[in-house]
Amino acid sequence: MKTTKHNIVNTPYDDVFRTLLNDCSRLIIPIINEVFNECYNGEEKVVFSPEIHFLNQQDGEEVKRITDSSFTIVGKIEKKFLYECQSTADSSMLVRIFEYATQIALDQGEIVGNTLKVEIPHSGVLFLRSTGSTPDKMKIEMTTPGGTVSFDIPVMKAQRYGIDEIFEKNLLFLIPFYIFSHENRFEEYNSDKDKLEILKAEYADIMARLDQLLENGSISAYTRKIIMEMSDKVLVNIAQKYEHVREGVKSVMGGKVLEHEAKTILREGWKQGHEEGHREGRREGESYGRMEQAKETAFNLRTIGLEEDMIAKMVNVQISVIREWFAEDVS
Numbered sequence: 001m002k003t004t005k006h007n008i009v010n011t012p013y014d015d016v017f018r019t020l021l022n023d024c025s026r027l028i029i030p031i032i033n034e035v036f037n038e039c040y041n042g043e044e045k046v047v048f049s050p051e052i053h054f055l056n057q058q059d060g061e062e063v064k065r066i067t068d069s070s071f072t073i074v075g076k077i078e079k080k081f082l083y084e085c086q087s088t089a090d091s092s093m094l095v096r097i098f099e100y101a102t103q104i105a106l107d108q109g110e111i112v113g114n115t116l117k118v119e120i121p122h123s124g125v126l127f128l129r130s131t132g133s134t135p136d137k138m139k140i141e142m143t144t145p146g147g148t149v150s151f152d153i154p155v156m157k158a159q160r161y162g163i164d165e166i167f168e169k170n171l172l173f174l175i176p177f178y179i180f181s182h183e184n185r186f187e188e189y190n191s192d193k194d195k196l197e198i199l200k201a202e203y204a205d206i207m208a209r210l211d212q213l214l215e216n217g218s219i220s221a222y223t224r225k226i227i228m229e230m231s232d233k234v235l236v237n238i239a240q241k242y243e244h245v246r247e248g249v250k251s252v253m254g255g256k257v258l259e260h261e262a263k264t265i266l267r268e269g270w271k272q273g274h275e276e277g278h279r280e281g282r283r284e285g286e287s288y289g290r291m292e293q294a295k296e297t298a299f300n301l302r303t304i305g306l307e308e309d310m311i312a313k314m315v316n317v318q319i320s321v322i323r324e325w326f327a328e329d330v331s
Contacts, residue, residue, distance in 0.1 A: 012233060012234070012236075013087050013234060016177075016234055017069075019230055020226065020227075021069060021071075024226050025048075026042060027172050028046060029042050029073065030170040030172075030173070031083070031171060031174075032073065032081060032083070035083075035124045035154050035156050036122055036124065036154060038073075042170070044073050044075040045074040045075075046072075046073055046074075047074055049070040049104060049108070069082060069083050069085075069100075080104075080119060081124070082097065082100055082121040082124075083123070084097060084124075084125050085125070085126045086127055086128070087127075087128045087129060088128075088129050089127040089129060089130045089155075089157075091138065094138055094153065097125065098140055100123075101120050102118075102120070104121055105118035105120050123153050124154045125153060125154075126158060126177075127158065128159070128177050129159065130155075130157040130158075130160070136154070136155055137153060137154045138153040139151070139153065158174055158177045160181075161174055161178075163178070163209075175206060176231040176233070176234045178206070179231070179234055179235055179238055179249070180238065183238060186245050189245045189248070190243070190244045190245050191244075196244060199245070200248050200251070203252040204252050206253075210228075225300055229300075232253060235250060294317050295325050298311050298315050298317070298322055299329070301314060302326070308323060
């Protein structure tokens with residue numbers, strides 16, 4: 001096999017994937033059930049692994065990679081998972097997963113007597129685009145002096161899931177990527193108002209279902225807001241050349257956050273910041289996590305029309321800092 005040095009470049013879709021995974025971690029549990037045939041009830045705890053790993057390249061260079069898609073689900077038993085996302089289906093993902101999985105296994109391995117014990121995490125991939133030839137699973141096979149070892153990499157194809165199935169199986173994690181299923185019709189939607197209205201109606205249905213889940217307590221206002229924001233981020237990137245598509249869907253997904261939901265978003269945001277700080281394991285890490293979450297929450301509160309002085313009070317940050325954040329957003 002000819003080896004090639006792979007330069008992994010993060011895309012906006014990677015950022016959306018990791019935001020959902022880290023800020024709304026419970027949303028990944030139904031995905032794991034679907035991909036790995038697990039039976040988690042959704043109340044299990046998702047514990048993230050250390051995010052930074054050092055991968056040794058064949059040329060001797062040591063490359064730092066952030067692998068925040070590695071986590072353990074703690075239920076009756078603990079299981080380790082590595083779940084990656086790629087916008088286009090191809091076999092290069094196998095190299096990436098092999099690098100990550102083996103390095104995670106080594107970092108978390110232990111020496112017992114004269115034996116090094118390592119555990120490869122259950123690994124899977126979400127392809128945002130797929131074709132008829134995209135496999136349902138891939139495989140990594142290793143030949144060792146002790147014999148051949150292999151493990152499957154199950155594949156989830158985002159474009160195959162319709163709205164009904166997403167909500168029936170609680171696969172809310174896929175909502176921001178749902179627009180990929182319409183990508184090959186963007187030109188039609190952009191030039192035909194009637195067809196665009198059909199697309200907008202689908203997103204109106206998504207919003208209505210999310211609102212129902214919020215009303216019955218199945219999701220929080222914070223989770224709903226993140227899903228909406230991430231849907232918008234994907235839309236802006238995938239439909240750059242199609243203004244009518246972009247603006248039409250945004251007009252539906254850009255619904256207001258009700259004022260009474262602002263406090264819920266704030267409370268959930270501070271919780272996320274607190275957990276992020278603990279992940280860092282240091283006091284300065286907690287401070288950094290809280291400040292970063294305060295910034296994100298401030299922008300969320302601005303979307304519902306709150307004044308700067310009110311936002312400053314709600315996130316407990318000086319108004320000069322709030323103004324500085326908002327000025328950076330404009331520049």
